[in-house]
Amino acid sequence: MTGDATLRYTSAPHRREAILRRIEVDGYVAAADLVTELGVSSNTVRRDLRRLAGDGLIRAVRGGATAADASAPPFADRSGQAADAKRAIAAAAVRHVQPGTAVALDSGTTTLEIAKLLPVDAGLTVITHSLPAIAVLAPRPDITLIGIGGQYGRDTRSFGGPETLAALEHLSVRTLFLAATALDGSGVYGATPYEAETKRRLIAIARSTVVVGDARKFALSAPIRVCGWDAAERLVTDGVPAGFSGVETELAR
Structure with missing residues (x-):
């Protein structure tokens, strides 16, 4: 990842927007992939996923996240x-x-x-x-x-x-x-x-x-x-x- 791209994702809103776009396209994203793609730490990725999940925008699953409506009922x-x-x-x-x-x-x-x-x-x-x-x-x-x-x-x-x-x-x-x-x-x-x-x-x-x-x-x-x-x-x-x-x-x- 280039330095410009890394700087782009130092903003939390930009990171979360990028995460939502990725999930919209693929249905799922791995937290480890986000660390590389966004150029941030695993702790930052976890915080972003928790925030998006708390807002009801995604569903956090083991190792990453899926779309909010992807989960089957219990x-x-x-x-x-x-x-x-x-x-x-x-x-x-x-x-x-x-x-x-x-x-x-x-x-x-x-x-x-x-x-x-x-x-x-x-x-x-x-x-x-x-x-x-x-x-x-x-x-x-x-x-x-x-x-x-x-x-x-x-x-x-x-x-x-x-x-x-x-x-x-x-x-x-x-x-x-x-x-x-x-x-x-x-x-x-x-x-x-x-x-x-x-x-x-x-x-x-x-x-x-x-x-x-x-x-x-x-x-x-x-x-x-x-x-x-x-x-x-x-x-x-x-x-x-x-x-x-x-x-x-x-x-x-």
């Missing part, structure tokens, strides 16, 4: 939304579970419904970083449960971060049930970079990926693209927009 709020649709989707999704195989459950309210409906005495191994799913499956002696730890996220009630990614690296599953913050014709979206990276790692260890999400997800937006539809075998949902043809779709009723 898990407890989401669990009551489209509850009937989620149960129907889960009932359809579990038909794709093959006995005697390893299954991965992404974190989410729909995948929690899948955890509740996994077939009994099917010889399954289940891998998940979702704390509610772990709690549902832990009492079941017929399931081999592998819980993936890391930094706990209260909004998602799941674990994430480098420790989670490292734990997943050497695992392999037959089927992954992948949740989404938002869906569109080009693929699956997540709310934060950490969430998206965990989803990508889960996709990488799975032979088959089944995306699960209710129709409302097509009306929502999220800043981080997780994957295109070419990464999934099918979508199980209760409805899709007219003309949608991104992947084989199974409608739950």
